[in-house]
Amino acid sequence: MSLPDAQNLPLNIDSVRALRVAGRAAEAQAMITRLAALPDPGIWIGQLGIDLNYLGMRELAERCLRIALTHDMSPLVRYQLTEELAMVLYSSGKYHEAHALHRINRDVGRGESLLHVLFSGDMPWIDLARPKLLGIDEPVAGKSILISIEGGFGDFVLYSRYVDALLREGARELVIEVFDEWRDVVRPREGVRLVIPTAEQRAHEMQHCDRITYVFNLFARYQHSPYFPMENPGGMIACNPNRGLPHEALASMPREPKRMKVGIGWRSASNVRHEPYRSMQLQQLAALFANPDCRFYSLQVGALTDDERALMQAHDVIDMAPYLAAFGDTAYVLDELDLFITIDSGPAHLAGALNRPVWVLLANACDCRWYDCQRFTPWYPSMRLYRQTQLGDWSHPLDELQADLAQLAAR
Numbered sequence: 001m002s003l004p005d006a007q008n009l010p011l012n013i014d015s016v017r018a019l020r021v022a023g024r025a026a027e028a029q030a031m032i033t034r035l036a037a038l039p040d041p042g043i044w045i046g047q048l049g050i051d052l053n054y055l056g057m058r059e060l061a062e063r064c065l066r067i068a069l070t071h072d073m074s075p076l077v078r079y080q081l082t083e084e085l086a087m088v089l090y091s092s093g094k095y096h097e098a099h100a101l102h103r104i105n106r107d108v109g110r111g112e113s114l115l116h117v118l119f120s121g122d123m124p125w126i127d128l129a130r131p132k133l134l135g136i137d138e139p140v141a142g143k144s145i146l147i148s149i150e151g152g153f154g155d156f157v158l159y160s161r162y163v164d165a166l167l168r169e170g171a172r173e174l175v176i177e178v179f180d181e182w183r184d185v186v187r188p189r190e191g192v193r194l195v196i197p198t199a200e201q202r203a204h205e206m207q208h209c210d211r212i213t214y215v216f217n218l219f220a221r222y223q224h225s226p227y228f229p230m231e232n233p234g235g236m237i238a239c240n241p242n243r244g245l246p247h248e249a250l251a252s253m254p255r256e257p258k259r260m261k262v263g264i265g266w267r268s269a270s271n272v273r274h275e276p277y278r279s280m281q282l283q284q285l286a287a288l289f290a291n292p293d294c295r296f297y298s299l300q301v302g303a304l305t306d307d308e309r310a311l312m313q314a315h316d317v318i319d320m321a322p323y324l325a326a327f328g329d330t331a332y333v334l335d336e337l338d339l340f341i342t343i344d345s346g347p348a349h350l351a352g353a354l355n356r357p358v359w360v361l362l363a364n365a366c367d368c369r370w371y372d373c374q375r376f377t378p379w380y381p382s383m384r385l386y387r388q389t390q391l392g393d394w395s396h397p398l399d400e401l402q403a404d405l406a407q408l409a410a411r
Helices: 013-021 025-036 045-054 058-068 075-091 095-105 108-118 123-132 153-168 180-185 199-208 215-222 247-251 282-290 306-314 327-336 346-353 395-409
Strands: 144-148 173-177 192-195 211-214 260-265 294-298 339-343 358-362 383-387
Touching: 013 025, 013 045, 025 045, 025 058, 045 058, 045 075, 058 075, 075 095, 075 108, 095 108, 095 215, 108 123, 123 199, 123 211, 144 199, 153 173, 153 180, 153 215, 153 346, 173 199, 180 327, 211 215, 247 327, 260 282, 260 327, 260 395, 282 294, 282 306, 282 395, 327 346, 339 346, 339 395, 346 358, 346 383, 358 395, 383 395
Parallel strands: 144 173, 144 211, 173 192, 260 294, 260 339, 339 358, 358 383
Antiparallel strands: none
């Protein structure tokens, strides 16, 4: 996006958002700081807090959100601001306060607002789900429970670990919505039934199950500590033993005793709130490709640009995308790799759940579930984090990662 110099833009929230979306994070941060200092910034303080959080400015965002939550507002707005404040607090290392807010938001008292967010105000679905929402501490013994989809594949992988907890509590049956391309990495379980979430299937299960919940609700229900997730990260996640990579794919990944096989992923197609900062340009990984002790494999799916193809060809990066029709295929490739280097993505969570070595590059305004950990994450023992120190600037984490890769590959 082409924009004039920030000094020539009007001082308002629209200019801040335009700069942020254009990838001009430092200018957006400077402008919103000036805006927040005005007696009348021309925007409600609650919304200002949300925009500050989008830019990773957590201390000021927390202050604005706390002030906003002292005002009168609709239940839906209170739900949204409370959720935003919880995200700020998780990211700032204030886990227990964040989790207390998250549990309130995910209980039946705010179920109407939660459902309005999940179903975009579609009342037939809200009316169907409302009376069956599972309470945050409600007993589940003897009940059939529908775990409906919320978020993307990475969210499902991260929070699917709590399914076993429901079974141990005595749930009679769990019906779990999964998209077709997820099925091959979901481990079969007695008492668990997988369904594809077509409108007809979802309506049927909502009518026949005793209770309805979501994976984010299970996190609120079961995770009491930021340090020790109570369940095995791969409890529900595994490679399908009855399938495997085709011969052509295996042939493109030959054993090389003196070279590490390193996978890469640099872009997300989900367009979530963390973009354009969660993804990066392939060119920014080019310095890694000069390492003679590594052979690189791209696990990036979707159309590649001409520049990306040229760069991959110049550095002999093998494109595995033709073999990745579903996440099960990605799991088999991960099993062949010595290391996977990627941005925050579904495959990153899959690698962690499969206990495969994975190094994740995180933006300064990343997802709150990465907390404020610097290298270690309690979610996945095989994962290492590399964080930006300045939003939009990958130089610091990439320098650290490159040095660590050189040391690892030279062993």
